[in-house]
Amino acid sequence: MFDNLSDKLDKALHVLKGHGSITEVNVAETLKEVRRALIDADVNFKIAKDFTNRVKEKALGQNVLTTLQPGQLMVKIVKDELTELMGGDASGVNLSGNPSVILMSGLQGSGKTTFSGKLANFLKTKKTKKPLLVACDVYRPAAIDQLHVVGDAIKVDVFSDRGNQDPVAIAEAGIAFAKANGHNVVIVDTAGRLAVDTEMMDEIANIHKAIQPQETLFVVDSMTGQDAVNTAKAFNDILNFDGVILTKLDGDTRGGAAISIKSVVDKPIKFIGTGEKMEAIDVFYPSRMADRILGMGDVVSLVERAQEQFDEEEARKLQKKIAKNQFGFDDFLKQIQQVKKMGNMKDLMGMIPGAGKMLKGVDIDDDAFKHIEAIIHSMTPAERTNPSVINSSRKKRIGKGSGTSVQQVNQLLKQFNQMSKMMKMMQGGGGRKMMQAMSR
Ligand code: GDP
Numbered sequence: 021m022f023d024n025l026s027d028k029l030d031k032a033l034h035v036l037k038g039h040g041s042i043t044e045v046n047v048a049e050t051l052k053e054v055r056r057a058l059i060d061a062d063v064n065f066k067i068a069k070d071f072t073n074r075v076k077e078k079a080l081g082q083n084v085l086t087t088l089q090p091g092q093l094m095v096k097i098v099k100d101e102l103t104e105l106m107g108g109d110a111s112g113v114n115l116s117g118n119p120s121v122i123l124m125s126g127l128q129g130s131g132k133t134t135f136s137g138k139l140a141n142f143l144k145t146k147k148t149k150k151p152l153l154v155a156c157d158v159y160r161p162a163a164i165d166q167l168h169v170v171g172d173a174i175k176v177d178v179f180s181d182r183g184n185q186d187p188v189a190i191a192e193a194g195i196a197f198a199k200a201n202g203h204n205v206v207i208v209d210t211a212g213r214l215a216v217d218t219e220m221m222d223e224i225a226n227i228h229k230a231i232q233p234q235e236t237l238f239v240v241d242s243m244t245g246q247d248a249v250n251t252a253k254a255f256n257d258i259l260n261f262d263g264v265i266l267t268k269l270d271g272d273t274r275g276g277a278a279i280s281i282k283s284v285v286d287k288p289i290k291f292i293g294t295g296e297k298m299e300a301i302d303v304f305y306p307s308r309m310a311d312r313i314l315g316m317g318d319v320v321s322l323v324e325r326a327q328e329q330f331d332e333e334e335a336r337k338l339q340k341k342i343a344k345n346q347f348g349f350d351d352f353l354k355q356i357q358q359v360k361k362m363g364n365m366k367d368l369m370g371m372i373p374g375a376g377k378m379l380k381g382v383d384i385d386d387d388a389f390k391h392i393e394a395i396i397h398s399m400t401p402a403e404r405t406n407p408s409v410i411n412s413s414r415k416k417r418i419g420k421g422s423g424t425s426v427q428q429v430n431q432l433l434k435q436f437n438q439m440s441k442m443m444k445m446m447q448g449g450g451g452r453k454m455m456q457a458m459s460r
Contacts, residue, residue: 022275026315028057033098033314036091047094051076054098062245062276067105067283075101099310105279106306107288113139114262115147117234119198121206125224125255126239128212131267131293133163135239136209137170138293138301143205144176152203154194155180156187156227157211167209174298177203187211187223188230195231208233216254225258236261237290240277242269248277249284256285267293270300270367275313294367325362342443349396349404352436356389394422395432407433 032053035046051072058068078097113122122139124132140151153171155178157163164180171178179194191208198206210227213220228236238261240248248266255261264281269292282289289304334354341347362368396404398421403410410418410433412426419426 022061022273022278022313025057025061025275026313028060029054029098029313030315032057033091033095036094047076047079050094058279061274061279063279064246064249064276064284067280071101071105095314099307099314102279102310102313103307105283106309107282107304108306111263111288111290112303113237113290114234115143115149115205119152119195119204119206120235121195121208121231121233122235122237123208123224123228123231123233124210124237124239125259125261126212126265127216127241127251128214130212130239130241131265132212132239133157133166133170133209134296135265135267135291135293135301136167136207137174137176138298139291140171140176140205140207141174141298142291142301144174149205150203151176151205151207152194152198152201153178154191154206154208156190156194156208158185158187158190159211163209163211170298177201188226191227191231216251221254221258224255228259235263237263237265238287239265239267240281242266242273242275242277242292243271245274245276246280249280252281252285256287261285261287263288263290265289265291265293266304270294278309279313294363299361300363322368325368328362331358342440345444346405347440347443349399349407349436350401352439353393353396356392360389391422391424391428392432395419395424395429398422407436 032050036050054075055068055072058071059065063071075094075097078101079094082093082097114120124136126132136153140153143149143151153167153176155164155167161182164182168178168180179190179197181190181193184190184193187210194208195206197203208227208231210224211220236259238252238255238259240252242248244251252264264285264287266278266281266289269278278289278292281287289306292302292304294300294302338347338351341351395418398418399410403414403418410429415426415429415433419429422429
């Protein structure tokens with residue numbers, strides 16, 4: 021995420037980070053570089069200029085040149101301003117009303133349908149709500165099918181009316197259906213066009229007027245940079261929406277949309293989409309995003325994701341198994357699956373401070389676990405519970421079955437043994453024994 025921008029900002033601020041002497045001249049030079057980095061990331065020129073002016077003012081106000089660590093202070097000022105530019109404090113969605121009605125707007129392909137599903141899934145699991153998805157795209161039958169597929173995947177009901185060509189009537193019928201069936205959140209997915217046109221704007225304005233949603237969200241593809249900002253402005257003029265959803269932040273986005281959108285429409289970014297899967301949704305925290313942009317990682321989000329996937333009951337069971345020496349490959353597989361649920365590897369790595377920079381250009385294979393999973397799947401249940409029975413003929417069979425080599429099977433068995441030993445030691449005598457074993 022934002023690799024290029026992070027890189028350039030890092031280079032720009034490097035001079036001030038404790039290297040060489042700091043003068044008014046190199047502060048000005050640094051800010052010029054910061055501005056260039058922002059413009060290269062597709063941030064609007066005026067926004068970038070105002071940004072560096074504010075940083076400069078603050079820096080002068082805080083006598084940056086005479087403090088002990090001027091470099092650090094500059095980074096902090098840039099971080100604070102970046103946070104402010106992206107929206108200050110995080111804000112949630114308005115769930116008042118019964119049902120609470122959420123209207124989705126945006127261009128075709130921006131990720132509305134996918135995000136409608138993600139949001140329904142998020143509200144269902146995090147807020148224990150009972151959402152209903154309503155399909156109002158009457159132009160593309162495939163769009164209705166797509167919403168049904170999404171609904172099935174996350175086990176959320178979908179309301180559609182294929183014979184009906186009136187999106188306002190469908191939206192109203194959807195809300196009536198929700199009331200009759202105990203759904204307390206209604207997410208209305210609407211039709212988009214490839215570009216802003218009056219027909220689409222009239223239609224969404226009519227739906228908005230008829231259903232009076234508690235929350236109107238505008239979905240935008242972050243890859244589209246300044247175009248995203250212009251589209252946001254057009255939709256906001258008509259709908260006066262409540263918040264922005266930035267999708268496809270997992271891609272090769274330059275960052276312009278994330279940085280500029282708030283100051284153009286004065287509406288907060290509420291969520292981000294970071295992948296095609298239903299779990300790839302994150303609440304948008306401006307300050308955490310600023311950390312990531314400045315290459316400081318985002319440990320808070322990383323820990324949160326781990327906690328979300330952490331199942332206390334499972335953990336207790338696992339502990340018992342380790343204590344009884346019963347940890348097998350099935351448990352190992354479960355662990356891998358939990359890690360995978362946390363998100364794609366590159367994204368996770370980017371949350372570790374410094375790692376993003378170090379791993380730049382390294383191709384992180386998201387299927388890193390594929391071989392391991394294939395090998396485990398080729399084992400018999402008995403082999404999984406008791407790996408010591410795996411002799412050389414079994415190894416050959418497992419290798420063949422999983423499309424890997426005996427060498428790869430051996431490697432996995434070795435890793436598994438080491439891991440089991442380590443787990444046992446952590447259970448028993450604690451860290452000291454483990455340290456001894458590791459230093460051998
Ligand atoms: P709609 O026309 O606005 O409803 O857009 P869709 O929900 O159909 O999304 C368009 C395409 O973008 C689909 O192929 C989605 O899988 C993909 N997509 C949506 N959100 C994301 C995201 O956050 N990351 C990535 N990589 N792809 C996404």
